[in-house]
Amino acid sequence: MDNRTQNLPEGVGEKLAQENILTRDDIMYVDNLKMHFPITKGILKRQIGAVKAVDGVSFGIKRGQTLGIVGESGSGKSTIGNCLLNTLDITSGDIYYEGNNYKKISKKAWMRMRKNLQMVTQDPFASLDPRMNIFQAVAEGLQIQKVLKDKKEMEAMVVRQLQMVGINPDFRFRYPHEFSGGQRQRISIARALALQPNFIVCDEVVSALDVSIQAQIVTLLMNLQQQLNLTYVFIGHDLSVVRHISNNIAVMYLGKFMEMTSSEELYAHPLHPYTQALISAVPIPDPEVDRTRSRILLKGDIPSPIHPPRGCKFCTRCKYADKRCREEEPELTDAGGGHLVACHKAAGA
């Protein structure tokens, strides 16, 4: 077995070796995913570079669990979400949904499958058509997929969905602008749920919302997960929110996972210097507790993903970085107990 498969969740490595990818309970499994967006110039579209949005990422998600992906702008976290829904033509690597490789799957099979994978995004204003009332918005997917033919059944379905997300179904003929931001987010969740998916990518779903509404939506998502046995990929920049909802968290920086472990472990024993800085940058809303915490300030800004640094992607801002870090890119390796970290300095720790 090569080095890479060793670091994968239990069981995946062996199965991968046998070319039989379906594992016991991995609903989604990603192997060395790369997504590079070419930068072209001139009329001839000569490629002069690439934005390496995702540059070699592997992970598996168990059914009914949540993988959180935290990262700052330009880290490539949203690109991963889009790759998982098969909306992008990936550069290399493999994505397996319920054992089916996106690359090998037939168009017909994908059409059948794609209703099982849904996405909820940050801005419900952008994802809801302003000229469509919310009944139409929620029913749209049902109509396209021709799941329900009967009009009455459809109506009952939409009412059920709206009730489930806490929207009064009597308002179903109103338009998106008549709802507040939090309510619109609920509606877009109802719309995503209408096709009864089992896998949902939540991309910054609460970032634009007020604190009190944020808590409502996070709680709603967690309740729905339990009721419907949903699997989430929860993408966000706010570590405290992501940690709250996720079983495992991957910390992303310039297209790479820096660290991946369980949510509890990540806060208790962050191994990567970037994770440590990220945690220290989030103030705790309790002045007494916050005063006792160490503060790590990073130097400078995130480098552009067009010209990422050589070696470890984080070396330009890391106070521990030495010659090796600047030349050799660390692999994501197990530091014990399934705590994966990509750092030359942390590996021994």
Add this chain to the structure above:
Amino acid sequence: MNEPILEVQHLKTYFYLGTDMTTELRAVDDLSYTLHKGECMAIIGESGSGKSVSALSILRLVSYPPGLIVGGKILFHGQDLMEMDDEEIMKIRGSKISMIFQEPSSALNPVVTVGKQIVENLLRHTSISKEDAWKRAVELLDEVGIPNPEQRVNQYPFEFSGGMQQRSMIAMAMSCNPEILICDEPTTALDVTVQAQVLEQLDKLRETHDTALIFITHNLGVVARYADTVKIMYGGKVIEDGPTDAIFHVPHHPYTLGLIQAVPRLDLPRSHGLHTIPGEPPDMSKIPENCCAFAPRCKYATEECRTKRPQPETVGEGHHCSCFHMDLLEDERNEVVRSHG
């Protein structure tokens, strides 16, 4: 406490909406506070709570129509800013009281170099020569931690990253050594690690220049870390205010308590559930005049809350709260304080 420099008394800023401007929206409704030299005062609130409008009102930057300051006094060293003519208030803006905004990428003039925007402020408010102003601009950029300031001073805002844009906004706002710096959600648009850098920078500047900060935010963590005193705004009114520790440890208003529990905390185990405040922030144009704006979302609300407006009562040293049922809150508060241990 240091000497008071700014006293806001019964400030009322209303907006007049609709085609015939008959819908009255009381964005800031009877706001009073005192700001002391070197103090960092945070104003917390959700969107539409009036927190930003209250900041803009101090410099009379609310544009009419639709906004109008309909009442109150803003005493800066005892001088009422509301009584000043345009020329006088312009001399205060940017020199004695300056301001930085939420979105640094749109708050800087895109077609003018960063240096020139700083120089412009210096030339407007001080009598230094153009040459010295440019030298000062370089120094200021250096002071806020921008690398290669000599080169950066001649660049345009689009050549800066978000963090550097906000740093140059700070450099510009601090250029005339203001006594008060109003920060309207200064780090909301920035990445977490950059936010930490910018906040540390602001805190350092506050210490070295003894500037008072009015810090408008919705981020409770930032408030806990940097603020001396906190005002909590809801529906255009301050519902609770006091020293930061008191607000976080002995909150007296149901909204404050709810807010503190609604924020997921990194230091607590995941199993520690999130408390949610039911309902939505109020539609400001539909709040009746005589009531507690939080009543529709409050589990303690009674008929009294819907028909009378609670007045601030002193509950501790410098700690005030406007609620009819603070005493009912004690059990819940003790529970929360214990669980946050």
Add this chain to the structure above:
Amino acid sequence: MVKYIIKRVLLLIPAVLLVCITVFLLMRLIPGSAVDAIVYKYSSIGVEVDEDAVRAQLGLDKPAAIQFFVWFKDVIQGNLGDSLFQNKSVHSILAAELPVTFELGIITIILSTVISIPLGLLCAARQDSGLDIILRVIAIIFLSIPVFWIATMVLVYPAAWWGYAPPADYVGFLENPWKNLQMFLIPALLSALGQVGMQMRLVRTQTLEVMRQDYVRTAWSKGLNERTVLFGYAFRNSMIPTITMIGGSVSSLIGGSVIMENLFNIPGIGKEVVAALSSRDYPLVQGCVIIFAIYVMVINLVVDICYKWADPRVSLE
């Protein structure tokens, strides 16, 4: 920057080639030919001419492709050929008439810009005041009146009431600037009016749009006075769409010049090209169109360079 300009100028070559082919073909496709025109002209004075002889003399008996190459070879060498009817080279006609058209155009642009930008800014600064409303109504009126109609009125009524008519004989600017300007001012002003209506409204809406931007709020918070905010912030940022529009109207001036030159009897290229078209004076029409094409493309280049000047974020690549 220099590299960019060179690149753009080089791009002119294929563009002009394309224009040449298109114009050449179009001229041959429209019904009636130069031969018909010449035969008709002679027969009207009672002289019978042989059609084939005329055709051979004009070189029109050869296949169209050959004709094109013969003409195009000359064009490359800088020789636009001779007019079929005027006994002059196309080159000499253009040399005499282009400056006249340009002068009319430049005066029009200067007038419309000088009038519309300050008025637009004024409207924006005093939004919804009585002045703003009156100016906007006037702008709409200018926009909706067809320029040929108002030009005709301006010619007819002063003549009928006071017996005044603008000078009908062209005098060069260097010869007699006053007389020259007298001839140009009225037509230039008239063709500027429509532009003023459009540009003023654009400057107004753009400035208002900019006034709502965050950086203008920053400017106020710095204590800058209204003049600095209006010119240093609002105006500079609203320049970008304004430049596009002025660029567009400069290009369309050629079209406008046709009407004005005909009505006011100005010996410019617009008047010439209409006459040449109706008499099927192939070389002259082709020559004019090449010049127009180059003119439009050069204006576009100038507009792009102006963008760069107005907005540092624009990269000329």
